[in-house]
Amino acid sequence: MYKKLALLMLVMLVALVFTVGGGVQAGEIIYVDDIREDVITKEVLVRTADNVIVLVDTSGSLAAINKTYKKPYYELEIDALTTGFGRLPDLGYNVGVYRFTPWEVLYPMQKFDAAGVAAALKKLPAEPAGKTPLVKSLNELETVLKGLSGKTFVYIFSDGGYDSTAGTTSPGDKTAALAKNHDVCFQVIDYAVQERDRKTVSDMSRANMCSRAIPFDSYVTQPYYGIGPLFYTKWDTEVVTTSETKVAGYKVDNILFDLNKSDPTATGQEALTKVGKFLVDNPSAYTVLFGYTDDTGKPEYNMELSRRRAEAVADYLSKNFNLGADRVVALWYGAENPIASNDTDEGRAKNRRVEISIGGL
Numbered sequence: 001m002y003k004k005l006a007l008l009m010l011v012m013l014v015a016l017v018f019t020v021g022g023g024v025q026a027g028e029i030i031y032v033d034d035i036r037e038d039v040i041t042k043e044v045l046v047r048t049a050d051n052v053i054v055l056v057d058t059s060g061s062l063a064a065i066n067k068t069y070k071k072p073y074y075e076l077e078i079d080a081l082t083t084g085f086g087r088l089p090d091l092g093y094n095v096g097v098y099r100f101t102p103w104e105v106l107y108p109m110q111k112f113d114a115a116g117v118a119a120a121l122k123k124l125p126a127e128p129a130g131k132t133p134l135v136k137s138l139n140e141l142e143t144v145l146k147g148l149s150g151k152t153f154v155y156i157f158s159d160g161g162y163d164s165t166a167g168t169t170s171p172g173d174k175t176a177a178l179a180k181n182h183d184v185c186f187q188v189i190d191y192a193v194q195e196r197d198r199k200t201v202s203d204m205s206r207a208n209m210c211s212r213a214i215p216f217d218s219y220v221t222q223p224y225y226g227i228g229p230l231f232y233t234k235w236d237t238e239v240v241t242t243s244e245t246k247v248a249g250y251k252v253d254n255i256l257f258d259l260n261k262s263d264p265t266a267t268g269q270e271a272l273t274k275v276g277k278f279l280v281d282n283p284s285a286y287t288v289l290f291g292y293t294d295d296t297g298k299p300e301y302n303m304e305l306s307r308r309r310a311e312a313v314a315d316y317l318s319k320n321f322n323l324g325a326d327r328v329v330a331l332w333y334g335a336e337n338p339i340a341s342n343d344t345d346e347g348r349a350k351n352r353r354v355e356i357s358i359g360g361l
Contacts, residue, residue, distance in 0.1 A: 044234040047091040048333055049185075050150025051109065052230065054081065055137065057157040059101040062128040066191075068217050073191055074128040076220055077157055078121060084226040085117045091231060096144060097121070100137035100156075101130055109144060134162035138174040145182045152184045153229060156204070157216075160190075160197025172203025175211070185210035187229065189219050209304035210332075221326040224288050228331045232290055233357075250278050250285075254339075254353040255313055260297075262308035264316060272313060275356060276321035282360075289313050290355040291332035294348035299334060306332035313354045 062074035069076055090112060097107035097120050107120035145152060162171055175186050188205045190213045192198040205213035214225045252275055255268040264272060279285050291310030293302040310330040317328050340347035 045089055045091060045231045046234065046337065047093070047231050048151070048336060049093065049153045049230045051094045051096070051148050051152040052088075052112070053096045053098070053109075053141070053144065053152060053154045055098055055100045055141065055154065055156045056081065056106070056124065057101055057132070057159075058099055058125050058128050058130070059132045059161075060129050061132070061159050061161060066217070069220070072128075073216070076216075077189075078124060080220045080226070082118065082121055084223060085114060085121075087223055088112065088114070088227055089231065090114070093230070094148070098137075098140075098144075099124065100134070100140070101132050103133075103137050103140045109148065132158075132162045134158065134171050135169055135174055136163075138171065138178065142178060142182075145178060145184060148182075150183065152182065153187060154184055155187045155189060155226070157189045158192070158201055158204070160192035160194070160200035162200065170203065171200055172206070175204045175207040179207035179211065185229070187211070187226075188213045189216055190214060191216035209300055209307055215325060218325040222286070222329055224329045224331070228288065228329060232331075232333055232337055234337075250275070250358040252356045252358075254350075254355050255309075256349065257309055257352045257354075259348075259352065260305070262305060262312050264312060268313075269316065272316050273320070275358075276317050276323070278358070279317070279323060279327060280321055285358055285360040286327040286329070287317065288329045288357045288359065289331065290337075290357070291330065292337060292351060292353050292355070293335050294351040295335040295338070295342045296348065297335075302334035303332065306334050309352075309354050313356075 057077065058074070062077065063072055065071065066073050066076055093112045094109050095107065095112040095117060096105075096109035097117060098104065099106055106123050107117055110116075141154065158171075178184055179186070184207075186204060186207050188201050188211075190198075190201045190205075192201045201213050205211050210229075219225045252271055255264055255271060257263075257268075258265065275287065279287060289310045291306035291308075291313075293306045293309075295302070297305065307330075310332045314328045314330040317323050318325075335342075335351070338347075338351045339353075340350040342348050342351060
């Protein structure tokens with residue numbers, strides 16, 4: 001009887017640790033005892049995009065060998081796309097896949113079907129070749145965007161090179177115009193080498209505050225760069241029978257921010273220091289950062305502020321603990337996903353946050 005009572009008390013104690021708001025202090029390593037099952041995590045995925053468009057580069061420049069993986073960029077691009085679409089949850093997205101060198105419809109805009117997209121990717125040429133009519137293809141993209149409603153994420157693979165004889169408009173000017181006229185965010189998968197080409201990629205990725213450039217190697221290594229902006233996760237956990245003690249996770253309080261500020265406070269830096277040390281001590285672990293704001297600003301400003309907050313936390317961890325982009329992933333969602341009422345000062349203070357998730361354990 002006493003043994004059963006002791007086991008019951010242990011299970012209740014572990015369950016209390018995993019309860020949201022259960023008083024766990026920032027930077028606490030969570031240990032569980034394991035017999036058969038550890039912690040059962042229930043995920044609730046909340047969609048942040050209605051449409052996903054991928055523009056695939058098949059130009060001759062992708063025949064170059066990637067120095068990190070010792071494979072052609074083209075092969076890595078197709079592998080990453082195949083893997084990424086295989087991991088994309090079916091949350092009701094409309095998806096379109098297009099070749100843009102030259103423009104070709106591979107999978108026209110429609111409800112996402114993993115098998116259909118996989119079949120479409122097999123239509124790509126066996127070898128990369130030809131020039132990059134990027135601006136002309138962005139004009140084609142505009143015709144697709146005009147027929148859509150809701151928020152759209154466009155993924156473009158680009159080394160920044162393009163055929164400039166097609167007109168005077170630059171790719172950066174075109175993406176800026178598209179962002180102004182449509183609810184669209186550009187995610188530019190960047191493998192530029194020349195300084196001029198890097199500027200082109202940078203210009204395209206600054207179309208608005210939800211747009212960004214993603215280093216090609218990081219995109220290949222860390223799938224959250226591809227699918228992370230398309231949804232956020234709410235977690236619910238429960239614990240089952242225990243025995244052998246081991247590290248099951250790492251609990252850290254949300255990093256909170258002052259009004260209109262993006263620099264971590266002293267308290268936030270203290271918590272982040274513990275996160276950084278934990279990541280150093282656990283080389284297989286990585287962290288995903290989710291930046292949010294309250295709802296007092298305009299949507300574009302909130303998106304910018306949440307981006308600055310997430311990137312400030314990422315910079316702190318990367319610079320102080322020498323963590324690469326594959327181990328620190330920053331995502332941002334503006335005023336989405338409030339955890340408290342925005343009608344009170346106290347609630348808004350809780351919503352001005354960066355949530356930290358640890359994976360890879």
